[in-house]
Amino acid sequence: MRFLGTMAWRNLWRHRRRSLITAVAMAFGVGMCMATLALTDGMFESMFEVMVEQQLGHVQVHHPDYPSKRLLHDSVEDASTILARIDALPGTEVASPQLNGFALVGGETKSSGAMLMGIDAARSIRASPLHERLEEGRFLRPGASGEILLGHKLFEDLDAALGEAVVVVTQASDGSLGNALFDVVGTFRSGNAQMDRSGAYLPLQDLQDLLVLPDQVHQITVLTRDPGAIEAYAEELSQAIGSDTVQVQPWWEASPQTSQMMGMRDFSALLILGIVFGAAAFGVLNTMMMSVFERTRELGVLRALGIRPGRLVWLILIESFFLAGLSAVIGLMIGGVLDWYIVVHGLDFSSAGEDGFSFSGIVLDPIIYGVVRPISIAYIVVAVFVVSVLSSLWPALRAARLRPVEAIRSE
Amino acid sequence: MPIVTVRGLTREYQQGAVTVKALNGVDLEIEEGEFTALMGPSGSGKTTLLNQIGALDEPTSGTVVIDGKDLTTLSSAQLSDLRLQRLGFIFQSYNLIPVLSAFENAEFVLMLRGTDAAERRRRVMETLADVGLTGMEHRRPSELSGGQQQRVAVARAIAGRPALILADEPTANLDSTTGHELIALMKGLNEQHKVTFVFATHDPKVMEAARRVVELEDGKIARDTRK
Amino acid sequence: MMWILAALLGGAPAWGQAPPEPTIEELLNATDDASRGESSIAVIRMEIKTSRYERSMKMKAWSKGTERSLIKILEPAKDAGLTTLRVGDNLWNYLPKVDRTMKIPSGLMGGSWMGSHFTNDDLVRDSRLSEDFTYELTQRPGEGGDNYIVSCVPKPDAPVVWGKVVAEIRPDKVPVKVDYYDDDGTLVRTMSYDDVREVNGQLSPRIFQLTPHDKPGEYTRMTFEELQLGADIPDEMFNLQALKKQ
Ligand SMILES: Nc1ncnc2c1ncn2[C@@H]1O[C@H](COP(=O)(O)OP(=O)(O)O)[C@@H](O)[C@H]1O
Numbered sequence: 001m002r003f004l005g006t007m008a009w010r011n012l013w014r015h016r017r018r019s020l021i022t023a024v025a026m027a028f029g030v031g032m033c034m035a036t037l038a039l040t041d042g043m044f045e046s047m048f049e050v051m052v053e054q055q056l057g058h059v060q061v062h063h064p065d066y067p068s069k070r071l072l073h074d075s076v077e078d079a080s081t082i083l084a085r086i087d088a089l090p091g092t093e094v095a096s097p098q099l100n101g102f103a104l105v106g107g108e109t110k111s112s113g114a115m116l117m118g119i120d121a122a123r124s125i126r127a128s129p130l131h132e133r134l135e136e137g138r139f140l141r142p143g144a145s146g147e148i149l150l151g152h153k154l155f156e157d158l159d160a161a162l163g164e165a166v167v168v169v170t171q172a173s174d175g176s177l178g179n180a181l182f183d184v185v186g187t188f189r190s191g192n193a194q195m196d197r198s199g200a201y202l203p204l205q206d207l208q209d210l211l212v213l214p215d216q217v218h219q220i221t222v223l224t225r226d227p228g229a230i231e232a233y234a235e236e237l238s239q240a241i242g243s244d245t246v247q248v249q250p251w252w253e254a255s256p257q258t259s260q261m262m263g264m265r266d267f268s269a270l271l272i273l274g275i276v277f278g279a280a281a282f283g284v285l286n287t288m289m290m291s292v293f294e295r296t297r298e299l300g301v302l303r304a305l306g307i308r309p310g311r312l313v314w315l316i317l318i319e320s321f322f323l324a325g326l327s328a329v330i331g332l333m334i335g336g337v338l339d340w341y342i343v344v345h346g347l348d349f350s351s352a353g354e355d356g357f358s359f360s361g362i363v364l365d366p367i368i369y370g371v372v373r374p375i376s377i378a379y380i381v382v383a384v385f386v387v388s389v390l391s392s393l394w395p396a397l398r399a400a401r402l403r404p405v406e407a408i409r410s411e
Numbered sequence: 412m413p414i415v416t417v418r419g420l421t422r423e424y425q426q427g428a429v430t431v432k433a434l435n436g437v438d439l440e441i442e443e444g445e446f447t448a449l450m451g452p453s454g455s456g457k458t459t460l461l462n463q464i465g466a467l468d469e470p471t472s473g474t475v476v477i478d479g480k481d482l483t484t485l486s487s488a489q490l491s492d493l494r495l496q497r498l499g500f501i502f503q504s505y506n507l508i509p510v511l512s513a514f515e516n517a518e519f520v521l522m523l524r525g526t527d528a529a530e531r532r533r534r535v536m537e538t539l540a541d542v543g544l545t546g547m548e549h550r551r552p553s554e555l556s557g558g559q560q561q562r563v564a565v566a567r568a569i570a571g572r573p574a575l576i577l578a579d580e581p582t583a584n585l586d587s588t589t590g591h592e593l594i595a596l597m598k599g600l601n602e603q604h605k606v607t608f609v610f611a612t613h614d615p616k617v618m619e620a621a622r623r624v625v626e627l628e629d630g631k632i633a634r635d636t637r638k
Numbered sequence: 639m640m641w642i643l644a645a646l647l648g649g650a651p652a653w654g655q656a657p658p659e660p661t662i663e664e665l666l667n668a669t670d671d672a673s674r675g676e677s678s679i680a681v682i683r684m685e686i687k688t689s690r691y692e693r694s695m696k697m698k699a700w701s702k703g704t705e706r707s708l709i710k711i712l713e714p715a716k717d718a719g720l721t722t723l724r725v726g727d728n729l730w731n732y733l734p735k736v737d738r739t740m741k742i743p744s745g746l747m748g749g750s751w752m753g754s755h756f757t758n759d760d761l762v763r764d765s766r767l768s769e770d771f772t773y774e775l776t777q778r779p780g781e782g783g784d785n786y787i788v789s790c791v792p793k794p795d796a797p798v799v800w801g802k803v804v805a806e807i808r809p810d811k812v813p814v815k816v817d818y819y820d821d822d823g824t825l826v827r828t829m830s831y832d833d834v835r836e837v838n839g840q841l842s843p844r845i846f847q848l849t850p851h852d853k854p855g856e857y858t859r860m861t862f863e864e865l866q867l868g869a870d871i872p873d874e875m876f877n878l879q880a881l882k883k884q
């Protein structure tokens with residue numbers, strides 16, 4: 001079979017120009033795919049950071065009914081005990097509790113409905129980038145009480161001022177009208193429009209008092225040390241907590257939509273590969289078809305000399321395999337340069353949106369930095385070979401089906 | 412026992428509405444060691460008959476039996492193997508494989524047969540010496556003259572020591588001197604190695620060299636003379 | 639819808655007239671009407687039962703005309719002093735603990751008032767059965783029951799959230815109950831009236847109970863412990879400045 005390889009390789013160079021043009025065209029496809037995949041990988045990586053690590057956490061702990069019903073009463077009780085158990089687990093990086101409630105927040109003249117979120121400032125600083133997303137003022141001070149951090153739109157809507165007090169009125173869990181004054185210490189810009197318009201953070205303890213939900217939280221967001229072992233960690237945590245009324249969910253269960261969106265990573269990769277290599281397939285098909293067609297007589301002679309049709313198929317397939325190899329090598333060089341650029345310099349998408357690159361209500365950094373995953377490159381290289389060989393299958397079968405006499409007679 | 416036995420062979424071609432009988436009831440036997448010329452005017456069916464004997468084409472009716480095997484009963488792969496093991500071809504227009512050197516072209520059949528490398532080398536070098544191409548092993552067909560190319564083709568055909576070599580007007584593209592040399596070469600090989608040759612020709616010089624002349628007319632054997 | 643103010647602010651002074659047979663309009667007005675064009679002062683106990691909590695509040699309510707009312711919580715101590723002011727379509731809450739007044743934004747009018755089954759909207763909605771509905775007498779006394787039953791369907795652009803309202807009224811024009819249906823014809827809640835007594839020479843139910851049908855076992859019951867009609871209430875009572883001083 002080696003001589004088939006030799007022949008195939010020499011045949012490839014018989015039409016140097018044609019083979020090179022095809023190979024370079026495919027190589028550009030490879031390069032573009034590498035760049036696009038590095039870009040989407042980068043985008044999904046930052047989406048993972050924004051949507052999973054910064055919002056959902058790796059693992060969520062809550063009352064089983066809370067995610068679907070979001071009722072005030074579906075809370076996790078004895079939160080401090082549970083928090084202690086989470087902290088005790090070696091896989092835990094940080095756990096951040098949160099209590100949510102709906103309230104009317106009022107400034108001197110205006111009032112507005114708001115989503116209250118009671119947090120532990122010290123833990124939140126470690127678990128979430130919220131404290132970096134301040135527009136004005138400062139973050140909640142760990143241990144302090146009577147402070148509130150407002151979404152920047154909410155702050156504007158209320159005509160509030162830093163350092164001034166706002167009234168928070170809410171229907172507490174016992175039916176009473178919880179109300180208290182909070183000093184506005186700062187405003188945040190999260191990028192999530194709804195949060196910016198109605199979100200307000202305040203100390204967990206204060207909200208527990210206001211809602212009459214002592215030592216209760218609605219969710220605990222946990223970041224683990226090893227994001228690759230979330231499933232096992234969740235299992236372990238669930239056992240450590242050991243309660244029917246407390247559910248432990250990895251992020252993909254906690255937010256199937258996010259999981260779905262993350263699943264689009266593979267889909268989008270396949271889509272890109274499909275488009276680029278769909279085009280490449282035609283190139284290869286054309287090249288190999290021409291190659292077979294103009295060699296009809298020669299192939300007939302090979303048949304007359306006694307080569308089996310099956311080997312003729314191999315001859316053509318090996319030829320396209322070499323073509324693919326050539327394309328892959330050139331493509332990896334082109335793609336390497338492109339990847340280097342987008343990894344080091346990133347691509348600026350700021351023209352796509354004023355505040356950044358928005359994706360389903362989540363705002364990402366407008367400059368996307370590429371992330372090169374070996375698996376993505378492997379996909380591409382495999383795709384080159386598969387597409388190349390598959391699309392020369394037809395020319396190869398044509399070659400095998402040539403009738404020797406007619407092939408030799410043809411000029 | 413003859414190498415080839417042809418019985419009642421008919422091959423019809425459809426040319427538009429007309430049916431052309433390229434072969435019309437041919438009976439022929441070819442014995443080992445023969446040096447047979449297939450003569451006849453253009454269109455008399457020489458090429459068609461060679462293709463039938465060479466297992467490259469199927470008859471309309473009648474049989475071709477090689478090594479006791481009726482070709483019509485063999486599969487495409489079996490026919491390939493038969494050609495590979497038992498037959499050699501020389502074409503009018505050389506038909507060398509352009510990407511292979513003289514050596515590799517001559518080696519090709521042995522390669523397909525899976526002959527081991529040392530044996531291959533020995534046989535090819537010997538054969539190239541026989542056809543007078545020593546020192547030109549590494550030339551590609553495009554670097555050789557017509558006569559040299561046809562010698563490579565002869566080397567390719569005989570390197571595997573086939574039972575029968577079929578040559579279709581091997582001298583037609585060569586000038587008369589070169590053509591004559593080629594005939595002498597083939598005759599020499601026939602005598603030296605007992606290689607059986609059947610060649611189509613209308614070159615009188617070739618006819619002179621032949622020991623048996625089969626004359627075709629309108630797809631039928633008109634005369635069959637042995638010298 | 640006026641009935642809640644009727645309930646909160648002064649009972650039904652027009653009820654309890656003797657025969658002759660009332661018109662449907664008269665029956666509905668009797669159900670709707672409270673101190674329309676008059677003023678009232680009442681002390682009300684509100685008992686709320688939900689699956690999560692039970693709560694009892696005592697409140698004092700002032701009303702003047704159809705547009706203005708003020709409700710101040712007296713008990714429990716934790717909530718004492720909480721005051722709701724209504725002027726027209728606007729509602730304000732005064733929060734004594736933080737000494738602030740807050741207007742309830744229109745977006746939150748559907749929310750519960752003080753943890754009860756009444757919404758803020760119920761406090762300000764001002765439709766009248768006899769004006770905003772087309773009505774039909776579906777049963778007279780003696781036709782399968784002792785009372786009148788009037789079925790009311792809102793007129794196309796009436797400010798009404800219900801699909802249908804069915805009122806059961808005694809021959810002496812004292813309401814027995816009112817059923818509220820949504821647009822799909824599902825019974826959503828029922829207001830029933832009980833403990834009919836004579837106040838200022840008129841028959842009037844002392845207990846109003848609101849039962850939401852989508853929350854079994856829950857209700858909000860109001861009992862009028864005191865009711866004074868025609869009292870002279872100064873206009874200054876119903877403004878924001880005065881809210882704090884109550
Ligand atoms: N593939 C074909 N289709 C139609 N007619 C053919 C074909 N091959 C040969 N013929 C016809 O068969 C006859 C014999 O042809 P051929 O064997 O090539 O003759 P020769 O080799 O003696 O010149 C001729 O009339 C030729 O036109």
Ligand SMILES: [Mg+2]
Nearest residue numbers: 457458459611
């Ligand atoms: Mg011919």
